Amino acid sequence: MALKTKIISYTLHFKQPAGTSRGVYSEHPVWYVVLYDSIRTKHWGIGECAPLADLSCDDLPDYEQKLRQFCVQLEAGLLDRESLHPYPSMLFGIETALRHYQRESFTLWETPFSKGEAGIPINGLVWMGTPVQMLKQAEDKIRRGFRCIKLKIGALCFEEEFQLLRQIRDRYPSDKITLRVDANGGFTTEDALEKLNRLAELDIHSIEQPIPAGHWEEMARLCRETPLPIALDEELIGIHDPLKKAELLDVIRPQYLILKPTLHGGISGSNEWIRLANERLTGWWITSALESNIGLNAIAQWCATLDPLMPQGLGTGGLYTDNPEMPLEVEGDNLWFRPEKPVFSLESLK
Numbered sequence: 629m630a631l632k633t634k635i636i637s638y639t640l641h642f643k644q645p646a647g648t649s650r651g652v653y654s655e656h657p658v659w660y661v662v663l664y665d666s667i668r669t670k671h672w673g674i675g676e677c678a679p680l681a682d683l684s685c686d687d688l689p690d691y692e693q694k695l696r697q698f699c700v701q702l703e704a705g706l707l708d709r710e711s712l713h714p715y716p717s718m719l720f721g722i723e724t725a726l727r728h729y730q731r732e733s734f735t736l737w738e739t740p741f742s743k744g745e746a747g748i749p750i751n752g753l754v755w756m757g758t759p760v761q762m763l764k765q766a767e768d769k770i771r772r773g774f775r776c777i778k779l780k781i782g783a784l785c786f787e788e789e790f791q792l793l794r795q796i797r798d799r800y801p802s803d804k805i806t807l808r809v810d811a812n813g814g815f816t817t818e819d820a821l822e823k824l825n826r827l828a829e830l831d832i833h834s835i836e837q838p839i840p841a842g843h844w845e846e847m848a849r850l851c852r853e854t855p856l857p858i859a860l861d862e863e864l865i866g867i868h869d870p871l872k873k874a875e876l877l878d879v880i881r882p883q884y885l886i887l888k889p890t891l892h893g894g895i896s897g898s899n900e901w902i903r904l905a906n907e908r909l910t911g912w913w914i915t916s917a918l919e920s921n922i923g924l925n926a927i928a929q930w931c932a933t934l935d936p937l938m939p940q941g942l943g944t945g946g947l948y949t950d951n952p953e954m955p956l957e958v959e960g961d962n963l964w965f966r967p968e969k970p971v972f973s974l975e976s977l978k
Contacts, residue, residue: 630666633699635659635692636977640920640948646755656680656918656948659695660977661721663702663729672974673729676923677721678890685866685891686715698722709896713868719894724926734925734954734971741932747962748932751776751808751939756783759792766796773960776806776833776939782814786823793830802831806939813840813862820850828855836886837861848880857883857911864892864901873904882910886941888917895930902934915941921954922972928956928963952977 640656656678664672677695679687688694695718701707702722712719727736740746752769754762754777766777777796781789796807807830815823815838827835834857839846841862851858860882867873885905887898898914905912914931916924924945931940942963945956953976955969 631703631705632664632666633703634662634664635695635699636662636974637692638920638977641950642947643949644755646918646947653681653918658920658923659692659721660922661695661699661725662974663725671729671732673725673727673732674922674974675721675723675725675728675926676919677717678917678919678923679717680891680917683862683865683891684717686717694718695721713893713897714866716868716893716897717890719897720889720923720926723894723896724923727926734929735965735967736926736929737933739929739932741965742929742967744965744967746932747959747964748928748936748942749776749939749961750774750943750958750963751778751806751941752961753941753943754779756780759784759788762792763795770800770805775804775961776808778808778810778941780810780812782811786826790826790830793827793832797830806833807831808833808836810836810861811838813837815839817843817846820846821853824850824854824856824858832856834859834884837863841865844876844879847882851881851883854883859884859886861886861888861915868893868897870900870904873901877904877908877910881908885910885912886915887912888915889927889930890917890919890923895926911938913938913940916944918944918947920948921945921951921956925954925956925965928965 638658638660640658642654646653658676658678661675661677662672681687698712698718735742741748752774754765769777809832817839820838836859838850838858867876885901887901889895889898892898892901902912916927928942943958952972954971955966957964957966
C-alpha cells in the first residue's frame with residue numbers, strides 16, 4: 629500500500645449570518661484531507677479541518693501550508709502525533725480521515741447510532757439576533773420537538789436578553805423545556821456573578837463561558853459561588869499537555885466541560901479531557917464547532933460511542949447552502965444517521 633494525500637480547500641456559505649458575541653459569520657473556509665491508496669484508488673478516507681477565525685489556536689495565515697507538511701509526513705509514515713497537538717483542527721481532520729480510510733465506511737464506529745437504530749439527543753441552537761428574532765427561533769425549535777434550547781447571549785444589552793429568557797420561561801416551564809445559555813466570554817469579571825444570580829431566577833440549566841478565557845482565579849471564584857452550573861468552552865482552547873489540563877480542572881473546578889474536537893485536541897485530546905473530567909466527577913457534553921456535515925458526522929459517530937444521555941450540541945448540520953450531502957437527519961430533538969441514504973461525491977467538493 630502506498631498512502632497518498634490530497635487537500636481540498638472549500639468555502640461553506642451560511643444560509644443566514646450566524647451571530648455570536650465575537651462577531652458574525654457569513655462564510656467558513658475549511659480544508660478536507662483526503663487519503664487514498666495509489667494502487668487501490670477507490671479506497672479512500674476523508675477528514676475535515678475547520679478552524680474558526682479569531683478563535684481556534686491554529687487559525688493561521690499559512691494554514692494550508694502547515695497542513696500540507698503534516699500530510700507529507702503521513703505519506704512517509706513518519707507522522708508525529710505529538711507535533712499535531714498545537715493544531716487541533718488539523719489533528720481532528722487527519723485522525724478522522726485515517727479512521728474513515730481504515731473503516732472504508734462513514735460508520736466510523738459500530739454503535740446503534742451508526743446502524744440507524746438510535747438517535748443522539750441534541751439541543752436546539754438559537755443564534756444571536758434581535759430579541760424578536762431570537763424568540764421566534766426558540767419557538768420554532770420548540771414546535772419542531774426540541775426539549776432543550778441553547779441561546780447565545782452576551783452581545784445585546786443584558787436586560788434585553790434577560791427579558792427574552794423570561795418570556796421563554798414564562799411560556800415553557802423548566803419541567804417542559806431546558807434552557808442553556810452561552811455567553812462566549814461576554815460578561816466582565818466585575819458583573820458576572822450579579823448576572824448569574826439574575827439568570828438563576830429563570831431556572832437555567834447551565835451557562836457556557838461567562839467570562840473571557842484565561843482568568844482562572846476569577847473563573848474559579850465564579851464556579852464556587854455561582855447559583856447555576858458553569859461550563860467551560862473557550863477556556864480549554866490551546867491547552868494540550870495533560871498535566872496542564874489537570875491543573876486547570878483542579879484550579880477552576882467547573883461543573884461542566886463543553887468539548888469540541890476541532891478546538892480541543894481532536895478526538896484523542898477530547899477523550900483525554902473526558903477522562904480527567906470523569907476522575908473529578910465533572911460533567912461534560914459534546915458540541916460541533918460549525919463543521920460541515922463531514923466533520924459533524926465524524927463527531928457524532930464518536931459521540932455515540934460515549935452513550936450520551938443529556939442533549940449534545942450536534943444540531944448544526946443545516947447551517948450551510950453548500951453542505952456536502954451526508955446521511956444525517958434531525959428528527960424531533962434527535963440526530964440520526966441513516967446508512968441507507970446517499971453521501972456526497974469527492975467531485976462535488978471541487
